[in-house]
Amino acid sequence: MKTEHELDTLIAGLSTELKPSRDLWPELEPRLTEHKAVTANLVQLKTNRWLSVPFASAYVASAASVLLAVTLFWQPAAPIQPLVFNPQLVDAETAIVYSFEQAKAEQLASMKTVSPVYADWQQQLAQWQQAIDLVQLALKYNPNEALLLKQLRQLYAQQQNYLQKVVQSGLV
Incomplete structure (x- = not known):
């Protein structure tokens, strides 16, 4: 019990607000502007030739042909029986x-x-x-x-x- 009492008194002695010993803004400001510049460089996208219009239509056509083939040749595993109310x-x-x-x-x-x-x-x-x-x-x-x-x-x-x-x- 002695250690719990000592811990409670030490906690009560702490201040409720934490304040830094010096102003941190001058150190943070240059880092923030550098970070914005780096992200601006990363955001620039190069156009990819695989995503261009002629190839996009080829993707759509191939997907449609696969879907058509699956639809035409699909056979259920078991014959479907009508539902009978039991x-x-x-x-x-x-x-x-x-x-x-x-x-x-x-x-x-x-x-x-x-x-x-x-x-x-x-x-x-x-x-x-x-x-x-x-x-x-x-x-x-x-x-x-x-x-x-x-x-x-x-x-x-x-x-x-x-x-x-x-x-x-x-x-x-």
């Missing part, structure tokens, strides 16, 4: 939504008549859709949250079961 490769939410929406569309397409017992079936579907939208909104903030995905799956399953009952009621 929701299982995207994420869990998309897979759930895709599979249940596809089943829902099939059920709605097979619906012919509806029993009077299920007269408000569209309102019921709208309520389920509202709940599904809220869970999907929560999944945007917490993607791949297991409980939210489970809840989304359950809501879609309930909606699908209800639709199945509505469709079957019209077939009886």
Whole structure:
């Protein structure tokens, strides 16, 4: 601790401004003017015959011919296959939504008549859709949250079961 205390007192004793003992400008001024003259000499460029107009057009022509040859004879390494949408490769939410929406569309397409017992079936579907939208909104903030995905799956399953009952009621 003694050395730290001594160091602190020595630092406190130093002056806050450093001033040179003599004027340094007379020594620096000639050096600066010499430096400007040297850089002026270096900046002067000689025209290069390789960069002249006739040779520049030859460079452009050769580059264009190489580009044309590459474009004409380019063959991709593997044949390009069309992109097929596979929701299982995207994420869990998309897979759930895709599979249940596809089943829902099939059920709605097979619906012919509806029993009077299920007269408000569209309102019921709208309520389920509202709940599904809220869970999907929560999944945007917490993607791949297991409980939210489970809840989304359950809501879609309930909606699908209800639709199945509505469709079957019209077939009886």
